[in-house]
Amino acid sequence: MDEIKRRDPRKEHILRNRLHPQYDEMAVDHDLLMSGGTNRKNPHKQGYLSAEGIKRIDRSGAAVAAAGVAKKQQEQSLPLRAIVNPSNYIVVFSDSDSAKLTVLDKDMLGLAHSLADDGTAVVMINLHSREDDLASAGADRALTLDAASYSPDSWLAVLQTIDSELFPKHWIFADGTLVGGDLARRLAVSLGVRPVTRGKLYAEGTLNCSGGDASKSVNRKLSRILLVEEQVADPIAGFITEASSLDVADVAGVIPKVTDLGGVAVDPADIPLAETRFILSGGNGIRNWALFHQCAQALGATEGASRVAVDNGHMPRTTQVGATGTYVNAKVYVAVGISGAIQHLQGMTTCETVIALNTDANCDMIKRADLSIIADSSEVMQALVDATSGGKGELDDVG
Ligand SMILES: Cc1cc2nc3c(=O)[nH]c(=O)nc-3n(C[C@H](O)[C@H](O)[C@H](O)COP(=O)(O)OP(=O)(O)OC[C@H]3O[C@@H](n4cnc5c(N)ncnc54)[C@H](O)[C@@H]3O)c2cc1C
Structure with missing residues (x-):
């Protein structure tokens, strides 16, 4: 006897409701059985291919997760930029307290690579520890400072030590951030360097910077200290870096002029x-x-x-x-x-x-x-x- 195909009203109810807890399970391979017994394609099925061959959006997150794995595999197969004995350094400083790298962090690393030649190592100094992959963002070396309390004097002392040990070709900071922007200016004063500020776009050896009048901009030659804004350069693509840790001599004996009295409630x-x-x-x-x-x-x-x-x-x-x-x-x-x-x-x-x-x-x-x-x-x-x-x-x- 022929097998009789029966409709399942419960399954059909679940398939009509994408928020049903069992929707994902059912939608994976379930087509719709019509009243006449015809088996119809379920257009809401994950990965459903329309008649035009267009794949429907998969809202289950599975495609996103798979894309994440694919991206990771692709990154692992990218060429590694390894610099054993750097002839020069460019330092990027980030004071972001987000676990992920920000758009500005990636743009600053992109700028550093635009300025770096084959022997130049890009060092990323983070004020707070980060969970993101620094290697795929372009950090050849990485260092995390201790940010348990607000301590600009000791952070500045670390930057000065790095400057005297590595003498970086450029320091790159975010202009608008409270800690980074301030530290950049402190470092510039202590080194006697005139910084380039409000850098908006890097092209062909010059930085296009905002002028005093917001509607005006000015092209400036690069200085050793660059303070930049989002979209100053494209993030890196096509290679990964080592992101190995940078060793610097301990900085001791800094007598802080600023004492952290704890957080202050702000509106x-x-x-x-x-x-x-x-x-x-x-x-x-x-x-x-x-x-x-x-x-x-x-x-x-x-x-x-x-x-x-x-x-x-x-x-x-x-x-x-x-x-x-x-x-x-x-x-x-x-x-x-x-x-x-x-x-x-x-x-x-x-x-x-x-x-x-x-x-x-x-x-x-x-x-x-x-x-x-x-x-x-x-x-x-x-x-x-x-x-x-x-x-x-x-x-x-x-x-
Ligand atoms: C050139 C251009 C630039 C634009 N730039 C921006 C931009 O920078 N930022 C921006 O936001 N938009 C921008 N828009 C407009 C944008 O396209 C949308 O029109 C706008 O974001 C919709 O705002 P909305 O979600 O508040 O309103 P609606 O689209 O009207 O959505 C209201 C939502 O509230 C929900 N809702 C209704 N009642 C309740 C309730 N009682 N409780 C809870 N939820 C309820 C509805 O389900 C709906 O999802 C731009 C458009 C153009 C053309």
């Missing part, structure tokens, strides 16, 4: 959007803006916004995140009622953890998020305000 509203580590961003799905502000204050977050929220007059233009707003680099980005348009996502690509709060489970922000809450914005913001103990950023143990 998150005063932190520039591009520098803040925690952003609560509101979009067109916010129904109660007073509650949004209350929630941001209760959580100790800096406020951001989508363009629609700004255009509708709910938020100032300075808070707009995105391609035509500010590019942010937060550790935690909470998007409340923001659909995730490409122009908005562009401004937050480097955020470490994204939490989306939205009523639409299929919106692009939910696809981008590491954690999603499918609920009404006002309900969740009210719950967050209620869960705080009154102190900024302090959540009660709710259980």
